[in-house]
Amino acid sequence: MPKCTRNGCGQEYEDVTNDQMACQYHPGIPEFHEGLKGWTCCKTRVHSFDDFMEIAGCKLGSHSSTPKHKDDDPFKADLTKYDDVLPAPSPAPSTAAHIEAVEAAPEPRVAVPEPIDEDPVGAVIAQGAKCKRNGCQAVYESESTSHGPEMCKFHPGTALFHEGNKGWTCCKPRATDFDEFMHIKGCTLGRHLFVGTKPEKKVQADKCRRDYYQMGSSVIVSIYAKKIDREASSVEFTPDTIKLHLVHGDGKVYDDEIALNASIVPEDSSFEYLSTKVEIKLAKSSPAAWTVLERDSA
Numbered sequence: 562m563p564k565c566t567r568n569g570c571g572q573e574y575e576d577v578t579n580d581q582m583a584c585q586y587h588p589g590i591p592e593f594h595e596g597l598k599g600w601t602c603c604k605t606r607v608h609s610f611d612d613f614m615e616i617a618g619c620k621l622g623s624h625s626s627t628p629k630h631k632d633d634d635p636f637k638a639d640l641t642k643y644d645d646v647l648p649a650p651s652p653a654p655s656t657a658a659h660i661e662a663v664e665a666a667p668e669p670r671v672a673v674p675e676p677i678d679e680d681p682v683g684a685v686i687a688q689g690a691k692c693k694r695n696g697c698q699a700v701y702e703s704e705s706t707s708h709g710p711e712m713c714k715f716h717p718g719t720a721l722f723h724e725g726n727k728g729w730t731c732c733k734p735r736a737t738d739f740d741e742f743m744h745i746k747g748c749t750l751g752r753h754l755f756v757g758t759k760p761e762k763k764v765q766a767d768k769c770r771r772d773y774y775q776m777g778s779s780v781i782v783s784i785y786a787k788k789i790d791r792e793a794s795s796v797e798f799t800p801d802t803i804k805l806h807l808v809h810g811d812g813k814v815y816d817d818e819i820a821l822n823a824s825i826v827p828e829d830s831s832f833e834y835l836s837t838k839v840e841i842k843l844a845k846s847s848p849a850a851w852t853v854l855e856r857d858s859a
Contacts, residue, residue: 563684565625566620567587567624567625570788582616582836587616591739598610598612600619601620643748647857663811678754679758680757686701686708687701688702691755692753693754693755694716694753695720697753710751713747713750713751713752714747716748728742765816766807769786769801770785775851777848778848781840782840784840786809789809790809794806796841798825801821801825802821821856822854822856823851825843826845
Protein backbone atom coordinates (compact mmCIF):
# COMPACT_ATOMS: atom_id res chain seq x y z
CA MET A 562 0.00 0.00 0.00
CA PRO A 563 1.21 3.57 -0.64
CA LYS A 564 2.28 5.67 2.34
CA CYS A 565 1.07 9.25 2.76
CA THR A 566 3.88 11.81 2.64
CA ARG A 567 1.90 14.76 4.03
CA ASN A 568 3.30 16.40 7.19
CA GLY A 569 1.78 14.89 10.33
CA CYS A 570 0.23 11.87 8.63
CA GLY A 571 2.53 9.10 7.33
CA GLN A 572 -0.25 6.51 7.22
CA GLU A 573 -0.53 3.71 4.69
CA TYR A 574 -3.78 3.91 2.73
CA GLU A 575 -5.87 2.30 0.03
CA ASP A 576 -7.06 4.29 -2.99
CA VAL A 577 -10.64 3.05 -2.59
CA THR A 578 -10.96 4.68 0.87
CA ASN A 579 -8.89 7.79 0.09
CA ASP A 580 -11.62 10.44 0.28
CA GLN A 581 -11.40 14.14 1.19
CA MET A 582 -11.66 13.33 4.92
CA ALA A 583 -9.11 10.50 5.08
CA CYS A 584 -5.96 12.50 5.85
CA GLN A 585 -5.35 14.83 8.81
CA TYR A 586 -2.18 16.79 8.08
CA HIS A 587 -0.24 20.06 8.35
CA PRO A 588 -0.15 22.15 5.14
CA GLY A 589 2.50 24.42 6.68
CA ILE A 590 6.15 23.87 7.58
CA PRO A 591 7.84 23.26 10.97
CA GLU A 592 8.59 26.38 13.03
CA PHE A 593 11.07 26.42 15.91
CA HIS A 594 11.47 29.66 17.81
CA GLU A 595 12.79 30.45 21.30
CA GLY A 596 12.45 26.86 22.48
CA LEU A 597 8.90 26.42 21.17
CA LYS A 598 8.06 23.99 18.38
CA GLY A 599 5.02 23.89 16.10
CA TRP A 600 3.74 24.31 12.55
CA THR A 601 3.23 27.57 10.67
CA CYS A 602 -0.33 26.53 9.79
CA CYS A 603 -1.70 26.27 13.35
CA LYS A 604 -1.26 27.76 16.83
CA THR A 605 -0.25 24.71 18.91
CA ARG A 606 3.26 25.07 20.39
CA VAL A 607 5.19 22.58 22.55
CA HIS A 608 8.65 22.38 24.07
CA SER A 609 9.83 18.80 23.46
CA PHE A 610 10.49 17.27 20.06
CA ASP A 611 8.44 14.16 20.92
CA ASP A 612 5.40 16.34 21.71
CA PHE A 613 5.96 18.27 18.47
CA MET A 614 5.83 15.03 16.47
CA GLU A 615 2.46 14.25 18.11
CA ILE A 616 0.72 17.53 17.19
CA ALA A 617 -2.39 16.46 15.31
CA GLY A 618 -2.86 17.82 11.80
CA CYS A 619 -5.00 20.93 11.41
CA LYS A 620 -6.45 20.23 7.95
CA LEU A 621 -8.41 17.41 6.36
CA GLY A 622 -7.94 16.16 2.81
CA SER A 623 -7.05 13.12 0.78
CA HIS A 624 -3.79 11.20 1.27
CA SER A 625 -0.90 11.88 -1.10
CA SER A 626 2.18 9.80 -1.87
CA THR A 627 3.94 12.50 -3.89
CA PRO A 628 7.66 12.53 -2.92
CA LYS A 629 8.82 15.68 -1.12
CA HIS A 630 12.31 15.66 -2.61
CA LYS A 631 13.43 16.55 -6.09
CA ASP A 632 13.98 12.97 -7.19
CA ASP A 633 11.49 10.13 -6.96
CA ASP A 634 12.80 8.72 -3.69
CA PRO A 635 11.33 10.61 -0.70
CA PHE A 636 13.85 9.00 1.61
CA LYS A 637 16.91 10.10 -0.31
CA ALA A 638 18.67 13.26 0.81
CA ASP A 639 22.22 14.45 0.29
CA LEU A 640 23.22 15.21 3.86
CA THR A 641 26.95 15.32 3.25
CA LYS A 642 26.62 19.00 2.31
CA TYR A 643 25.78 19.70 5.96
CA ASP A 644 28.86 18.03 7.41
CA ASP A 645 30.68 21.33 7.75
CA VAL A 646 28.02 23.42 9.45
CA LEU A 647 29.37 22.89 12.96
CA PRO A 648 31.32 25.93 14.20
CA ALA A 649 35.08 25.81 13.64
CA PRO A 650 37.19 25.34 16.79
CA SER A 651 38.32 28.53 18.47
CA PRO A 652 42.02 29.43 18.17
CA ALA A 653 44.20 28.20 21.03
CA PRO A 654 44.75 30.87 23.75
CA SER A 655 48.17 32.07 24.71
CA THR A 656 50.16 29.96 27.18
CA ALA A 657 49.76 32.39 30.10
CA ALA A 658 46.06 32.84 29.52
CA HIS A 659 45.64 29.10 29.16
CA ILE A 660 47.38 28.39 32.50
CA GLU A 661 45.26 31.02 34.25
CA ALA A 662 42.05 29.58 32.76
CA VAL A 663 42.97 26.04 33.76
CA GLU A 664 43.67 27.09 37.38
CA ALA A 665 40.33 28.93 37.60
CA ALA A 666 38.26 26.30 35.83
CA PRO A 667 36.03 24.07 37.99
CA GLU A 668 36.37 20.31 37.98
CA PRO A 669 34.85 19.02 34.70
CA ARG A 670 31.57 17.16 35.00
CA VAL A 671 31.48 13.83 33.23
CA ALA A 672 28.16 13.18 31.51
CA VAL A 673 26.78 9.73 32.26
CA PRO A 674 25.13 8.37 29.11
CA GLU A 675 21.63 6.99 29.55
CA PRO A 676 21.59 3.20 29.04
CA ILE A 677 20.09 2.07 25.74
CA ASP A 678 16.80 0.28 26.24
CA GLU A 679 16.45 -3.27 24.86
CA ASP A 680 13.58 -5.69 24.39
CA PRO A 681 13.40 -8.19 27.29
CA VAL A 682 14.29 -11.82 26.52
CA GLY A 683 11.24 -13.73 25.37
CA ALA A 684 9.14 -10.60 24.78
CA VAL A 685 5.95 -11.19 22.81
CA ILE A 686 6.06 -8.88 19.77
CA ALA A 687 3.02 -8.30 17.58
CA GLN A 688 3.36 -8.82 13.84
CA GLY A 689 3.80 -5.42 12.17
CA ALA A 690 5.06 -3.63 15.30
CA LYS A 691 7.29 -0.64 14.46
CA CYS A 692 10.79 -0.11 15.83
CA LYS A 693 10.77 2.64 18.48
CA ARG A 694 14.34 3.81 17.95
CA ASN A 695 15.02 7.28 16.52
CA GLY A 696 15.71 7.17 12.79
CA CYS A 697 14.50 3.60 12.26
CA GLN A 698 11.35 2.67 10.35
CA ALA A 699 11.64 -1.14 10.56
CA VAL A 700 8.57 -3.33 11.05
CA TYR A 701 8.64 -6.64 12.94
CA GLU A 702 8.25 -9.74 10.77
CA SER A 703 9.82 -12.60 12.72
CA GLU A 704 12.45 -13.25 15.40
CA SER A 705 15.04 -14.41 12.87
CA THR A 706 14.55 -11.61 10.33
CA SER A 707 13.86 -8.69 12.69
CA HIS A 708 15.64 -9.28 16.00
CA GLY A 709 19.24 -10.07 15.21
CA PRO A 710 22.30 -8.07 16.35
CA GLU A 711 23.24 -4.94 14.38
CA MET A 712 20.01 -5.00 12.32
CA CYS A 713 18.94 -1.56 13.55
CA LYS A 714 20.67 1.65 12.49
CA PHE A 715 19.47 4.40 14.81
CA HIS A 716 20.21 7.60 16.78
CA PRO A 717 20.75 7.00 20.52
CA GLY A 718 20.80 10.77 21.13
CA THR A 719 18.06 13.40 21.13
CA ALA A 720 16.99 15.88 18.48
CA LEU A 721 19.04 19.10 18.38
CA PHE A 722 17.85 22.35 16.76
CA HIS A 723 20.20 25.32 16.84
CA GLU A 724 20.37 28.49 14.71
CA GLY A 725 18.48 26.94 11.81
CA ASN A 726 20.44 23.68 11.82
CA LYS A 727 18.80 20.38 12.73
CA GLY A 728 20.44 17.13 13.76
CA TRP A 729 21.01 14.64 16.57
CA THR A 730 23.20 15.04 19.65
CA CYS A 731 24.89 11.69 18.93
CA CYS A 732 26.40 12.51 15.53
CA LYS A 733 27.69 15.31 13.31
CA PRO A 734 25.41 15.60 10.22
CA ARG A 735 23.16 18.66 10.23
CA ALA A 736 20.36 19.73 7.89
CA THR A 737 18.52 23.00 7.37
CA ASP A 738 15.40 21.36 5.91
CA PHE A 739 13.08 19.45 8.26
CA ASP A 740 12.37 16.64 5.80
CA GLU A 741 16.09 16.04 5.31
CA PHE A 742 16.59 16.04 9.09
CA MET A 743 13.98 13.28 9.38
CA HIS A 744 16.05 11.14 7.00
CA ILE A 745 19.51 11.57 8.54
CA LYS A 746 20.77 7.98 8.71
CA GLY A 747 21.34 6.45 12.12
CA CYS A 748 24.86 6.49 13.55
CA THR A 749 24.70 3.43 15.83
CA LEU A 750 24.08 -0.25 15.14
CA GLY A 751 22.12 -2.50 17.50
CA ARG A 752 18.99 -4.57 17.89
CA HIS A 753 15.57 -3.19 17.02
CA LEU A 754 13.39 -2.00 19.92
CA PHE A 755 9.79 -3.14 19.47
CA VAL A 756 8.66 -3.46 23.11
CA GLY A 757 11.31 -2.12 25.49
CA THR A 758 11.36 -2.11 29.29
CA LYS A 759 10.44 1.52 29.90
CA PRO A 760 6.73 2.16 30.53
CA GLU A 761 5.09 3.96 27.64
CA LYS A 762 3.63 7.39 28.26
CA LYS A 763 -0.14 7.03 28.04
CA VAL A 764 -1.69 10.38 27.15
CA GLN A 765 -5.44 10.69 27.60
CA ALA A 766 -7.07 12.25 24.56
CA ASP A 767 -9.73 14.95 24.80
CA LYS A 768 -13.31 13.70 25.04
CA CYS A 769 -14.61 12.78 21.61
CA ARG A 770 -17.75 14.48 20.33
CA ARG A 771 -20.69 12.14 19.74
CA ASP A 772 -24.28 12.14 18.55
CA TYR A 773 -26.99 9.57 17.79
CA TYR A 774 -30.23 8.90 15.96
CA GLN A 775 -32.80 6.09 15.97
CA MET A 776 -34.09 3.74 13.28
CA GLY A 777 -36.94 1.58 14.59
CA SER A 778 -35.29 -1.26 16.51
CA SER A 779 -31.77 0.23 16.52
CA VAL A 780 -29.83 3.28 17.71
CA ILE A 781 -26.92 4.60 15.63
CA VAL A 782 -24.17 6.29 17.68
CA SER A 783 -21.30 8.24 16.09
CA ILE A 784 -18.05 8.80 18.04
CA TYR A 785 -16.03 11.41 16.14
CA ALA A 786 -12.35 10.47 16.20
CA LYS A 787 -9.81 10.62 13.34
CA LYS A 788 -6.81 8.37 12.62
CA ILE A 789 -7.85 5.54 14.94
CA ASP A 790 -5.48 2.60 15.30
CA ARG A 791 -7.95 -0.19 14.55
CA GLU A 792 -5.71 -3.00 15.80
CA ALA A 793 -5.13 -1.38 19.22
CA SER A 794 -8.67 -0.02 19.74
CA SER A 795 -11.78 -1.80 20.98
CA VAL A 796 -15.53 -1.30 21.48
CA GLU A 797 -17.34 -3.59 23.93
CA PHE A 798 -21.05 -3.97 24.67
CA THR A 799 -22.93 -4.98 27.81
CA PRO A 800 -26.73 -4.90 28.19
CA ASP A 801 -26.59 -1.32 29.48
CA THR A 802 -23.18 0.16 28.54
CA ILE A 803 -20.71 0.83 25.71
CA LYS A 804 -17.04 0.57 26.68
CA LEU A 805 -14.66 2.53 24.42
CA HIS A 806 -10.88 2.18 24.14
CA LEU A 807 -9.78 4.27 21.16
CA VAL A 808 -6.08 4.70 20.37
CA HIS A 809 -5.34 7.68 18.12
CA GLY A 810 -2.60 7.67 15.50
CA ASP A 811 -0.50 10.03 17.67
CA GLY A 812 -0.59 7.53 20.58
CA LYS A 813 -3.18 9.35 22.67
CA VAL A 814 -5.87 7.16 24.22
CA TYR A 815 -9.56 7.86 24.71
CA ASP A 816 -11.19 5.61 27.33
CA ASP A 817 -14.86 6.04 28.13
CA GLU A 818 -17.89 4.11 29.32
CA ILE A 819 -21.33 5.24 28.16
CA ALA A 820 -24.18 4.29 30.52
CA LEU A 821 -27.14 3.78 28.18
CA ASN A 822 -30.62 5.10 28.89
CA ALA A 823 -32.19 1.73 27.99
CA SER A 824 -31.00 -1.83 27.57
CA ILE A 825 -29.59 -3.35 24.37
CA VAL A 826 -28.84 -6.80 22.95
CA PRO A 827 -24.99 -6.97 22.94
CA GLU A 828 -24.68 -9.92 20.55
CA ASP A 829 -26.80 -8.14 17.92
CA SER A 830 -24.95 -4.82 18.26
CA SER A 831 -21.98 -3.90 16.06
CA PHE A 832 -19.50 -1.13 15.22
CA GLU A 833 -17.38 0.06 12.28
CA TYR A 834 -14.25 2.23 12.08
CA LEU A 835 -14.61 4.97 9.45
CA SER A 836 -12.10 7.63 8.39
CA THR A 837 -13.43 10.32 10.76
CA LYS A 838 -15.52 8.42 13.30
CA VAL A 839 -16.54 5.14 14.90
CA GLU A 840 -20.10 4.25 13.95
CA ILE A 841 -21.92 2.03 16.45
CA LYS A 842 -25.21 0.23 15.81
CA LEU A 843 -27.06 -0.69 19.01
CA ALA A 844 -29.81 -3.30 18.90
CA LYS A 845 -32.64 -2.22 21.23
CA SER A 846 -34.03 -4.85 23.60
CA SER A 847 -37.47 -3.21 23.22
CA PRO A 848 -38.93 -1.09 20.39
CA ALA A 849 -39.69 1.92 22.61
CA ALA A 850 -38.14 5.21 21.47
CA TRP A 851 -35.19 6.57 23.44
CA THR A 852 -35.58 10.13 24.71
CA VAL A 853 -31.81 10.45 25.39
CA LEU A 854 -28.76 8.30 24.78
CA GLU A 855 -27.17 8.34 28.24
CA ARG A 856 -28.80 7.39 31.50
CA ASP A 857 -27.40 10.41 33.40
CA SER A 858 -29.01 12.75 30.87
CA ALA A 859 -32.51 11.37 31.42
